[in-house]
Amino acid sequence: xxxxxxxKLMGLAPVVVAGIESIHGxxxxxxxxxxxxxxxxxxxxxxxAVDPADAAVITPVAQGVSALIDSVVGIxxxxxFFKHKPKPAPAPVHTIAxxxxxxxxxxxxxxxxxxxxxxxxx
Numbered sequence: 001x002x003x004x005x006x007x008k009l010m011g012l013a014p015v016v017v018a019g020i021e022s023i024h025g026x027x028x029x030x031x032x033x034x035x036x037x038x039x040x041x042x043x044x045x046x047x048x049a050v051d052p053a054d055a056a057v058i059t060p061v062a063q064g065v066s067a068l069i070d071s072v073v074g075i076x077x078x079x080x081f082f083k084h085k086p087k088p089a090p091a092p093v094h095t096i097a098x099x100x101x102x103x104x105x106x107x108x109x110x111x112x113x114x115x116x117x118x119x120x121x122x
Contacts, residue, residue: 006061009061010068014072016039017032020035021076032073043062044062
């Protein structure tokens with residue numbers, strides 16, 4: 001692992017924090033911070049399994065990223081970066097008064113049907 005790879009890993013801390021925020025936005029800050037740390041722990045384990053030769057470097061880098069995650073969370077909380085907008089009030093429920101039975105009334109503009117016998121009389 002070289003310095004360029006370490007810097008790239010450090011750059012992931014804000015991305016991880018933002019990802020946890022987008023997935024678990026309604027959770028409290030401590031829970032989201034712990035989820036970010038758990039994600040880092042999982043990634044560290046995978047990295048050590050994939051490349052055991054770098055295990056000696058991965059652990060201190062993970063500790064640095066862990067401290068960076070704590071710092072990023074603190075900065076985001078202090079600046080209100082992830083302030084949630086208040087939820088809008090639920091729409092009022094309108095009730096409609098029941099209506100009585102519908103009675104069909106003849107339409108005065110419609111002509112009455114003419115029977116065959118009446119038309120023959122014409």
